[in-house]
Amino acid sequence: MPLQSQYASLPHAFYQKVSPATFPMPQLFLFNHKLAESLDLDELQTSQDNLALLFSGQELFPGSHPIAQAYAGHQFGHFVPELGDGRAHLLGEIQNKEGKLVDVGLKGSGRTRFSRNADGRAHLGHTLREYIMSEAMYHLGVPTSRSLAIVSTGESVRRETEFPGAVLTRVADSHIRVGTFEYFAHRGDQENLQRLIDFAIKRHVPNARNQKEKNLYLIDHVANKQISLIAQWMGIGFIHGVMNTDNCFISGQTLDYGPCAMMDHFRSQQVFSSIDHHGRYAYHNQPNIILWNLASFASCVLLATLQDKKTLEANVENYLQSWRSILQQKLHETFCNKLGFIPSDKSYDKPIQAFLQLLEDNKLDFTNSFRSIAQLIHDPNKDHSLKHTQEGTAWIQMWLHELTHGKRSQQEIIAQMNQHNPHMIPRNHWVQRAIDQSIQGDNTTMEALLKALRHPFDPAQEQKPYLSPPTAEETIAATFCGT
Ligand code: AMP
Numbered sequence: 001m002p003l004q005s006q007y008a009s010l011p012h013a014f015y016q017k018v019s020p021a022t023f024p025m026p027q028l029f030l031f032n033h034k035l036a037e038s039l040d041l042d043e044l045q046t047s048q049d050n051l052a053l054l055f056s057g058q059e060l061f062p063g064s065h066p067i068a069q070a071y072a073g074h075q076f077g078h079f080v081p082e083l084g085d086g087r088a089h090l091l092g093e094i095q096n097k098e099g100k101l102v103d104v105g106l107k108g109s110g111r112t113r114f115s116r117n118a119d120g121r122a123h124l125g126h127t128l129r130e131y132i133m134s135e136a137m138y139h140l141g142v143p144t145s146r147s148l149a150i151v152s153t154g155e156s157v158r159r160e161t162e163f164p165g166a167v168l169t170r171v172a173d174s175h176i177r178v179g180t181f182e183y184f185a186h187r188g189d190q191e192n193l194q195r196l197i198d199f200a201i202k203r204h205v206p207n208a209r210n211q212k213e214k215n216l217y218l219i220d221h222v223a224n225k226q227i228s229l230i231a232q233w234m235g236i237g238f239i240h241g242v243m244n245t246d247n248c249f250i251s252g253q254t255l256d257y258g259p260c261a262m263m264d265h266f267r268s269q270q271v272f273s274s275i276d277h278h279g280r281y282a283y284h285n286q287p288n289i290i291l292w293n294l295a296s297f298a299s300c301v302l303l304a305t306l307q308d309k310k311t312l313e314a315n316v317e318n319y320l321q322s323w324r325s326i327l328q329q330k331l332h333e334t335f336c337n338k339l340g341f342i343p344s345d346k347s348y349d350k351p352i353q354a355f356l357q358l359l360e361d362n363k364l365d366f367t368n369s370f371r372s373i374a375q376l377i378h379d380p381n382k383d384h385s386l387k388h389t390q391e392g393t394a395w396i397q398m399w400l401h402e403l404t405h406g407k408r409s410q411q412e413i414i415a416q417m418n419q420h421n422p423h424m425i426p427r428n429h430w431v432q433r434a435i436d437q438s439i440q441g442d443n444t445t446m447e448a449l450l451k452a453l454r455h456p457f458d459p460a461q462e463q464k465p466y467l468s469p470p471t472a473e474e475t476i477a478a479t480f481c482g483t
């Protein structure tokens with residue numbers, strides 16, 4: 001199964017050539033057969049032991065030249081000129097069954113020149129969270145990097161306590177981040193900055209290659225992808241937790257499932273990350289943050305051709321204005337779809353905000369409140385948690401009146417709502433429970449959870465245990481950064 005080395009063919013300024021660490025006892029812990037199939041890797045007629053060697057970097061695929069990629073990043077708004085892969089190795093690229101080139105990389109695979117004082121390792125709990133959450137996001141229809149394998153290394157990794165070490169294999173459209181552009185822009189390295197832009201265009205927007213204003217085309221492309229992504233996150237109550245520019249892929253895929261979690265009861269200021277003390281990456285702030293990240297991205301790309309600082313800033317300001325309105329429009333469409341409204345109708349903004357306010361005031365579950373409300377279209381007398389207050393009852397009356405006086409059929413509206421309101425999400429208390437049990441050697445919950453997450457919009461018997469919000473005792477208030 002030969003890999004390509006397109007990124008590794010760029011000049012050395014882009015990476016360090018470095019081999020993964022040697023591990024005492026690599027053992028295959030999880031393998032994503034469906035994903036392997038889509039990469040034609042099911043032809044790997046090999047034993048579990050060999051898979052463990054390949055997906056911990058002990059043996060290399062033919063054509064693989066492992067590298068640690070260089071990048072910078074704004075972490076919680078503060079610029080760090082050099083971050084880079086401190087515990088990850090890009091093995092190379094592979095063509096999937098659709099003919100698209102994707103990156104295959106390891107995480108937790110050892111120290112590199114970007115490791116600073118850290119150990120270059122990942123612990124099993126961290127890799128499991130990424131595996132479960134990225135699979136859940138994929139099946140929810142949200143663009144995401146994916147997890148191909150987890151190999152336990154036989155080492156123990158020291159964090160708050162000792163944990164089993166593991167390597168995760170990540171597959172993504174590319175690992176180019178906003179922070180990769182910041183890396184070269186900050187150094188004033190115009191040549192490599194333009195090289196990176198050209199590489200990104202070839203990979204992600206090949207149609208733009210011959211366009212005169214191709215750099216600008218890339219900016220628009222990335223902005224549209226990221227704006228759509230954030231609207232999708234908001235629609236399912238996903239809180240990323242560390243949307244630093246180094247965790248922001250230009251492919252528009254979700255990356256870096258550290259302290260992320262899904263919201264149970266709705267709280268617009270919800271934060272899960274134990275290190276996000278000021279709520280920079282709180283639920284309601286995610287749209288602002290993506291604009292912030294995009295502004296940084298646009299500045300870097302513009303810098304490749306434009307030296308005048310004032311003109312550059314004015315251009316970025318213009319971009320921001322237009323992105324802000326596109327983002328508002330996308331968010332509006334997302335919530336119109338969830339409530340069965342016609343997405344193009346601006347007048348629904350008020351009822352949407354009122355609905356969210358009711359959820360927040362009454363601490364109602366985000367996922368279940370949206371999913372179950374459609375049932376009232378057929379059966380207005382059915383109970384619903386919103387009906388337990390006067391304001392909620394009035395809102396429902398207004399909403400039913402609005403929906404039933406249009407030209408669309410009930411079936412059409414219910415179908416629209418059910419397509420946009422998942423019934424099954426990876427609730428944080430279940431994710432944590434699955435991880436804790438797996439670390440103790442029992443994969444039953446994790447396997448059952450992964451199975452139930454495969455069809456989040458279609459109710460099934462096996463999902464039953466996972467649908468209820470946590471009780472007060474089960475609630476997990478903070479998710480550790482988990483590095
Ligand atoms: P993250 O918080 O995972 O986005 O990582 C931010 C930066 O810290 C990246 O440059 C990572 O490569 C680096 N990093 C995080 N954890 C480790 C670790 N255990 N060893 C080495 N580098 C790390």
Ligand code: MG
Binds near residue numbers: 247256
């Ligand atoms: Mg990261």
